[in-house]
Amino acid sequence: MRVVIIGAGPGGIVMGKRLLEEGFDEFVILEASDDVGGTWNLNRYPGCECDVQSAMYSFTFEFKPDWTKPYGRQPEILAYMREVADKYGVTPHCRFNDRVISASWDEAASVWTVTTESGAGFQAEILVSAVGMLTHPVWPEIEGRDDFEGAMFHSARWDWSHDFAGERIAVIGSAASAVQFVPEIRKTASQVHLFQRTPNWILPKEDTPYTEAELEVFRKDPTPLLEMRSDIEGRMNRGMTFALKDLLELSEKYGLAALSVVNDPEVRAKLTPDHPFGCKRPLLSNDYFAAFNEPNLELVTEPIARITNNAVVTDDGVEREVDLIVLATGFAATKFAATVDITGRDGVSISAAWSEGAQAYLGVTTVGFPNFFMLYGPNMNNGSIIRMLEYQTEHVLQLLHRMKADELQTLEVKPEVMESYNVGVQEAIDGIDVWNADCNGYYRAPNGRVVTQWPFSMDDYKRRSESIDWSEFSTT
Secondary structure: OOEEEEOOOHHHHHHHHHHHHOOOOOEEEEOOOOOOOOHHHHOOOOOOEOOOOOOOOOOOOOOOOOOOOOOOEHHHHHHHHHHHHHHOOOHHHEEOOOOEEEEEEEOOOOEEEEEEOOOOEEEEOEEEEOOOOOOOEOOOOOOOHHHOOOEEEEHHHOOOOOOOOOOEEEEEOOOHHHHHHHHHHOOOOOEEEEEOOOOOOEEOOOOOOOOHHHHHHHHHOOHHHHHHHHHHHHHHHHHOOOOOHHHHHHHHHHHHHHHOOOOOHHHHHHHOOOOOOOOOOOEEOOOHHHHOOOOOEEEEOOOEEEEOOOEEEEOOOOEEEOOEEEEOOOEOOOOHHHHOEEEOHHHOEHHHHOOOOOOOEOOOEOOOOOOEEEOOOOOOEOOOHHHHHHHHHHHHHHHHHHHHHOOOOOEEEOHHHHHHHHHHHHHHHHOOHHHHOOOOOOOEOOOOOEOOEOOOOHHHHHHHHHOOOHHHEEEO
C-alpha cells in the first residue's frame, strides 16, 4: 500500500512515524518548504512562540522535559520537530522544496496521482493531507497595495534580509502574530504604526525562563512536568468548549486588568474588546500592552483607505509615510486541503465539494474522495493540536489496517454519516454563545458556517475517533 502525505509539519511527522511502526513503509512526504516543522519552519517573525504551554506542546511518545521556558519559542520548537523527524526515521521519506500542485483520483485504477511543481509525479493508493489550517497567508485587498515602493512582506514569510532598524513601519493587522512581533520590532524601529480593525482579548502568562538548575532537575525527573501536562490537559478539556460562565468572566477580568498598564485612556479604550472572551482566538502576551506607552508605537483604528507609493492613507485623510509594510493579516484558515488542487470522484474538485464550507467526518474523511484522509481538517481546531493530531493519526491507521486486512481497494465515509455528524457539530457550535457573537474572527466560511472549531473536548474526540463503526463506510 503506497501512501503520499502532503506536508511535513507536525501532522506529517507523526503520520510518518506511525506508518513506519505499523509496517507501512512505502510512503513519501511532499513538502513545499525546505524543512520539516510546518508552521514552525515558515513563521519566523521576531518574538514568534507558541501560545500552548510547552509541557503540553510535545508528542506523547517524545516528551521534552527541558524547554527553556514555559511557552516555547519558534527556534526551539522547530529544533524539536527536526529531532523527532530524524529520530523516528521520517526525514529520509521527505521530499523538500517541491510543492504539490494537484492530486486527482483515478476511479478505474483506484489510485491517486499527485503532481508537484518540479514536474515529478507520484501514484499511491492512499493520499493524506497534512497541510494544516494556518498554511496560506492572506494578502489583504487594499487599493494601491502594489504601488508601494518600499519593502512589504507578510509576517508569516518574514524577510530577515531586510534591516528595519531606524525605519518607519506600518503593521496591518493586530492578532496573534502582531501581538508577538510588534513589541520586538518597536525596540529598533524609528516609528511603528499598528493598524487595528478589531481589538483582541489578551491575557498575561506565567513565562519566566527556567534556570539551568531547574532544567537539570527536569531532565533527571520529569514527573513535575508530566503532572503539569496532565493538569494543563484537564483544564483545556474543561474550558475549550467555552461553556463555563465563571471561567469566561474570570478571563475577561484578567484581560481588563492587563489593559490597565496602558497609560493613555484613549488608547486603552481602543484596545478594549467589545465582544465576549472566546469570540476570537484568545491571545497571550506580557509585553504587548506596555509597548503602547512608548512614543514610537501608534495605534491606528481608522480604516485604511489606500496605499500610495510611500504611505498608508486612512479614511480620515491622514497619510502616514512608511519605509516598510508588514502584513499581519492571517491565513486562509477555512480552506484546509482545498489550498491544493485536489480532484475526487467524477472530476469534482474539493473546492467545489466544499462550496458551502469545508466539512468532513471526524475532520478526517470527506464524501467523494475515496482513500483520502486529512489531519487537522475541518472543525478540528481547539485545545492542543499536537494531541489532536495523534488521535487523528491513530484513527487513520485503523482505517488503513482494515483496508490491508480485507484487501480493500477503496474506503469512503457514507454521505448520510458525514451529514449527520456535521449537523451535530454545527448544533453544538450554535450552542456556544461566544462563537456566535460578531467579532471578525476567522472561524467562519463565507456563507457563515463555522468550519474551523471543534465544539467538544479532546477527550471526546479521542473516544469518538478510536471506536469505529465500520457500517459508516463504503468499501470496495
